[in-house]
Amino acid sequence: MEPFVLQEADNGTGWMKLSPFMNGSASVTAGFTTRIGGVSGEPYQGLNCGLHVDDAPEAVVENRRRLAEALGIPFEAGTYAEQVHGKEIQMVTSALRGSGIRDRESALQAKDGFMTNEPGVYLYALFADCVPLYFYDPIRGAVGLAHAGWKGRHSASPGRWSRRWEPLTARRRGICAPRSALRSAPAATKWTIRSFRGSTRRWRRREAPPWRRDSRPSTKRSRTANTA
Template sequence: MEPFIRRQADNGCEWLELEPPMRAYPELTAGFTTRSGGVSREPFGSLNLGLHVEDDPSDVVANRRRLAEALAFPFENCTYAEQVHGKEIQVVTKRERGAGRDSRETALQAKDGFVTNERGVILHALFADCVPLYVYDPIRQAVGLAHAGWKGTALQIAKSLLETMSAAYGTKPRDVRAAVGPSIGACCYEVDEAVVRRMDRVIAETGAAKAGEDAQASFYVPQPDGKFKLNLQQLNRQIFIQAGILPSHIEISGLCTSCRTDLFYSHRKEGGRTGRMAAWIGLR
């Protein structure tokens, strides 16, 4: 069953709520926006949340305010970063709360993952095909969020996210609830051999290759033109499992951003000129 459930606020803002863990843990808020319910004009119509895509900055900030209003968050608590397709994780405290909400200059710099145990700090990351990764430790009351494209996946940012939570808060992976959010699926994500060779190292390091060739086939499939269809969602799930999260504690979306450009922005499908969705997580 799809864990991300579509919702719409009175102001028209539309998002997908990470329903199973939010039902189990009322203090948790987590989800993923759609492209609908904002004020941006084409080709960024309409709920673009990225300040770096040549959209009108005032429209982007208005969209971010609309999202905060829809989710009943104080806009001052909404925290954003400048993402660089790396694996650096920042521990976010009340001091950084609200960073980057209305300008790139004030954002957390060169970070692709964030963790916090501060209530009211809402972490955001931006996406248009890459994989959003969510983690929640209900024992130590800490959350984390990461942005994993193929580069972040090759660097195993999912593992770095858990290691940072463990060092900062004493998180034990077996206690963690995790989710792999909407992103470009294996149905649409074609890559070259150089990328696949990087993924082979990840497969070997996470122990997925122990089952032989069938295990590799679950992560990528060769195509007649020499390219490969790559499954970033399953790779990140495997990294989570190798890091110690129980398979039964991992939700995974079946929604493909490239297939569903009626619902999402897709950098690849739309030729690079498009908007960005936001994933968020926090403790109320």
């Protein structure tokens, strides 16, 4: 069964509800955005929520405000990270609530996963062709969200996230990732490597960081992520 169900709010904002989580608890809001609604112009037309692209910052902030309105949650409670395709995880307390909601400078720096067990904290992550990992323990009320790109997958981040998740939970099985994303992510990685093989080799010789010089991306599926 497809876990995401399209919702369209009264303000015209479209988003995909993660039904396995939200159907089980009225206190959890979980999903994925679409381009429906929003004020961004081309090529980001619609509901672009990323400040890291060349979209107008005021348009992005307005899109985030409309998204919060559509979800029925406080705009200022949204928490964002400055994602780097890494493996670092942030425990988000109420003191960090609202980080990055209006600008990148105030975001949680160099984090690709975060979790919380405090009510009223809302976690947002940004994705293109990377895999979203959703964590939820209904017994203890803990939630988590992780950005799993191929760099993070290669450095065993899903397993790391799972281990960090355990102290917050009463059980280990609290991971959900859409199967369609798990199927497409390795294929996207292969396509990217094949299409840009020549330029990647040149880049690797000249200026690649240590993680790229010393290793190649893995296209194997994460065992942890496949427990959805």
